Amino acid sequence: MLKIMSGAVAVLLLSAVAAPAQNAKLNDAQIAHIAYTAGDIDVKAGELALQKSKDKAVRDFATSMVNDHKAVNDKALALLKKLNVTPQDNDTSKALAKQAADKRVELSKLSGAAFDKAYAANEVAFHKTVNGALETTLIPSASNGELKELLQTGLKLFQGHQQHAEHVVAGLK
Amino acid sequence: MRADHLLPAFVVGLSIWCMPTAQAADVIRITIDKVTFAPAAVSARVGDTIEWVNDDFVAHTATARNKDWDLNILPHKTGRLTLTKSGTFDYYCRYHPQMKGQLTVAE
Numbered sequence: 072m073l074k075i076m077s078g079a080v081a082v083l084l085l086s087a088v089a090a091p092a093q094n095a096k097l098n099d100a101q102i103a104h105i106a107y108t109a110g111d112i113d114v115k116a117g118e119l120a121l122q123k124s125k126d127k128a129v130r131d132f133a134t135s136m137v138n139d140h141k142a143v144n145d146k147a148l149a150l151l152k153k154l155n156v157t158p159q160d161n162d163t164s165k166a167l168a169k170q171a172a173d174k175r176v177e178l179s180k181l182s183g184a185a186f187d188k189a190y191a192a193n194e195v196a197f198h199k200t201v202n203g204a205l206e207t208t209l210i211p212s213a214s215n216g217e218l219k220e221l222l223q224t225g226l227k228l229f230q231g232h233q234q235h236a237e238h239v240v241a242g243l244k
Numbered sequence: 245m246r247a248d249h250l251l252p253a254f255v256v257g258l259s260i261w262c263m264p265t266a267q268a269a270d271v272i273r274i275t276i277d278k279v280t281f282a283p284a285a286v287s288a289r290v291g292d293t294i295e296w297v298n299d300d301f302v303a304h305t306a307t308a309r310n311k312d313w314d315l316n317i318l319p320h321k322t323g324r325l326t327l328t329k330s331g332t333f334d335y336y337c338r339y340h341p342q343m344k345g346q347l348t349v350a351e
Binding site: 135142146230 | 279300302341
């Protein structure tokens with residue numbers, strides 16, 4: 072079930088950003104909105120994990136997610152303000168946000184080891200999806216150099232998150 | 245006969261002049277920038293201090309794989325470690341494990 076859900080989001084995210092839609096290429100305002108939404112999703116997931124989990128590895132990971140994604144989003148907002156760009160909502164952001172809200176409902180029904188495993192597994196899947204989108208679409212499509220650079224640093228951080236999540240999953244087996 | 249009196253003083257003077265000075269401990273700086281340790285490989289001696297300067301806007305760690313040391317370095321802060329053991333130490337960042345470095349520490 073979890074795999075199917077994450078796979079659906081991956082397909083939706085990649086097709087929405089990669090396939091020519093009625094507006095063709097994404098603009099910077101939309102790219103920023105998608106990146107910001109993804110970060111905000113992971114902050115919320117991390118906060119849920121800090122409410123629920125008693126496992127040190129999971130808690131350390133969740134803390135890192137909350138701190139890192141807040142920091143990247145703060146940088147993104149500051150940059151957008153400087154560039155006088157308003158983040159633009161779009162179908163991809165909406166789909167991401169909806170799927171994440173559903174996932175949070177699902178996770179909030181779990182507790183103990185079941186929660187820990189499901190949270191960690193979802194974090195691996197989520198970061199894989201977002202990193203793929205950043206690499207293949209969001210970064211190449213970004214026009215503004217500073218936005219591109221921030222997304223590139225973000226990608227490095229999030230690749231680290233994916234590895235960190237994989238370590239957590241391995242430790243919970 | 246006067247030379248005999250002078251000889252010990254001469255020998256002592258010569259020894260002091262030739263005595264090697266103690267090796268001063270160094271501070272060796274490693275920068276963390278854009279999710280990378282630079283330089284990745286560093287040589288040092290026991291007694292030296294390693295300074296990790298975190299130029300990123302997120303926290304990183306410098307964590308020895310053998311678990312000897314584990315520094316948490318907040319954004320725009322510096323972490324310091326005085327080396328007490330010789331050997332080769334691989335380390336990484338626990339939050340971003342693709343970040344890797346190595347310390348080679350001589351006696």
